[in-house]
Amino acid sequence: MYHHIKKMMYTVNVGTPDVRFGNMLLEQFGGANGELAAAMQYTIQGWNCVDDLARRDLLLDIGTEELSHLEVVGALIRMHLKPMKENREAAEADPLICIAGGGGVDLRNSMGNAWTADYLKITGELDVDLRSNIAAEARAKIVYERLINYTDDPGSIDTLQFLMTREITHMKAFSAALESLEKSPFSIGRLAVTPGIGSEYFNASTGDGNEGETDMHGPWQSSFGLHPVESEMNGGPGLSIGDIKGIAGPEGRGKQDSGVKAATATDVLTVDPKPVPQTDAAQTGKQAFLRETPTK
Template structure:
């Protein structure tokens, strides 16, 4: 169950409202990397989770994200409030002014409606935790950019709080992923095709007009991979077989669905 306490997780105070900045803040209210998306993603993952400990983690953080939604929503509303009655302010975002009466709604900074397509939910704990780590990293960067565009000390303080919690959640999700004890490249049950999995396809070759050249690093050198240059021109070097260019796995299979 949920219970609302009439107090923000972080008290928000601003100086002069800035409707243009308020429109930017909508990105973290109804955007792809915003607080509602995070709250829904983690909470739904938690509902689906059979592991009691990780279920508790997901519900804890999912619930905290709802509190963050309230903080960012309150901050955004403070900056957008002049659009309700001031014509010049309303011109900054007519959608907010006319359809929303100067308040927040489930839109991003470009006026696009929130969608469940933002959510990454697979039902595989390790995959979902990796998605959550990436989601927190993206949100951290968005908050950082908002801080860079902000001149109001009170707004910056609130954004700093929200940005910091993204790192806290990243740490928790990373520790949860480690607790599963799975190798980093062990995803699902069906193993990858031997040989093929260890080939790196150098598909972008030659020299570009602006100095782009072929590069090597730990991500594609011979310590990690067998490098295949120009596989489009030498497909025989790719370790695949079968009519569709894929080798059928003889490894562990998922249980058949119940009939």
């Protein structure tokens, strides 16, 4: 049950209305990284989370708070758009908002595009959804940070800083929830990826660039058990696709599989129309998981 309390989560004050800025603020009302998208995403994820009541509670807590953020953003937008109701020149600056929306908020972004459920990232897999939520909070934080750069109104800046800070709070909460799952950091879903190629960093961007670019190196090539593999175009062995069916060494590289059933969606690049029995495939997936999952 939802209950609305007639009190804003944050008191909004606008000294000098700015229709142009009010239009920009619509991005956080009906945009891809806005408060409605966050509220719907977290709430629906929570409703789907029937096997983990603790994290279900987390998702519903934050999803509900995002609705209160939507109310705050809406109040800020209406204050900035108020001149549209009183000034013809301001109204003509954006006919869509003035004529279609009456100078108020609408579920559209700053470019006038309608809100869509396509903005939502919901998979029903808790660890995957939590990662999406962390990224969503990071994107929203950046949008608020950029919006602050386009206004000099102290009250608007204070409101946006409040909202931006709460995005960071939510990032911390979602990150803690993800870490508390006690799974391998890269164990997505229930089955591990194919052994061998899961640890190969493929150097697929080679050659000297037009502006002095060259092959770069960093921890992304060697951390978490990764090791670099040169492209065949650069004289290297290429990816060990043959490792999927257990062919070791260079003779297995670049060869298509012939009969091993894919355990995950990651493996579909080598699926043959003649799969092995399900029991063998299940055992293959189990062995892959044991080899690829790090021990604590």
